[in-house]
Amino acid sequence: MPAPVDSNLIRLRIATRAGVFRAEYSATGLAQLHFPTAGSPPLRPVLGRRAPRVRPWHTATKAALKAILAGRAPHRFPPLDLSAGSAFQQAVWRALAKIPLGETRSYGEIARALGKPKSVRAVGGACGANPIPVLIPCHRVLAAQGKLGGFSGGLDWKRRLLAREGLNPR
DNA sequence: CAGGATCTACTTG
């Protein structure tokens, strides 16, 4: 499950052709990224003394997000705050971040890369808990035999993101 | 202690 709502997070929106994403920043970087939600949720930007520091991060987030949505590899990333996750989850997320655009790995391969070949199911769980989808490309993780597997943001998004990268899993 | 974004091997039709 995602981290509890931290009132100290600065929430900003990102308008894209695919909808309005929501980014949340902690004191150390981007902590969460949310897919566009169905209705029109309250999107009041919370500005504070940390806003000036967040501004360049947000610029980087917007550019990176839009690049990936367009099927291009981002040049720059904002600092990521993964501290909400357990040690295991952070290890998985770091592994996901290494998958190049246009490539995929299976849950089993990720587990092996972590030196814990038997933690396959747990890897799936950690993927589902990824607080920063798209930038941390959990959509590039497929089940064995190239099957699509699951996706918390909805399988449509997973297919869509992969399609932008030139991939069409079963 | 149950359940999951798995995997492999095996059985069936």
Next chain:
DNA sequence: CAAGTAGATCCTG
């Protein structure tokens, strides 16, 4: 070949 089943195994709340 597709689809279903069972067991193994690990992390999380």
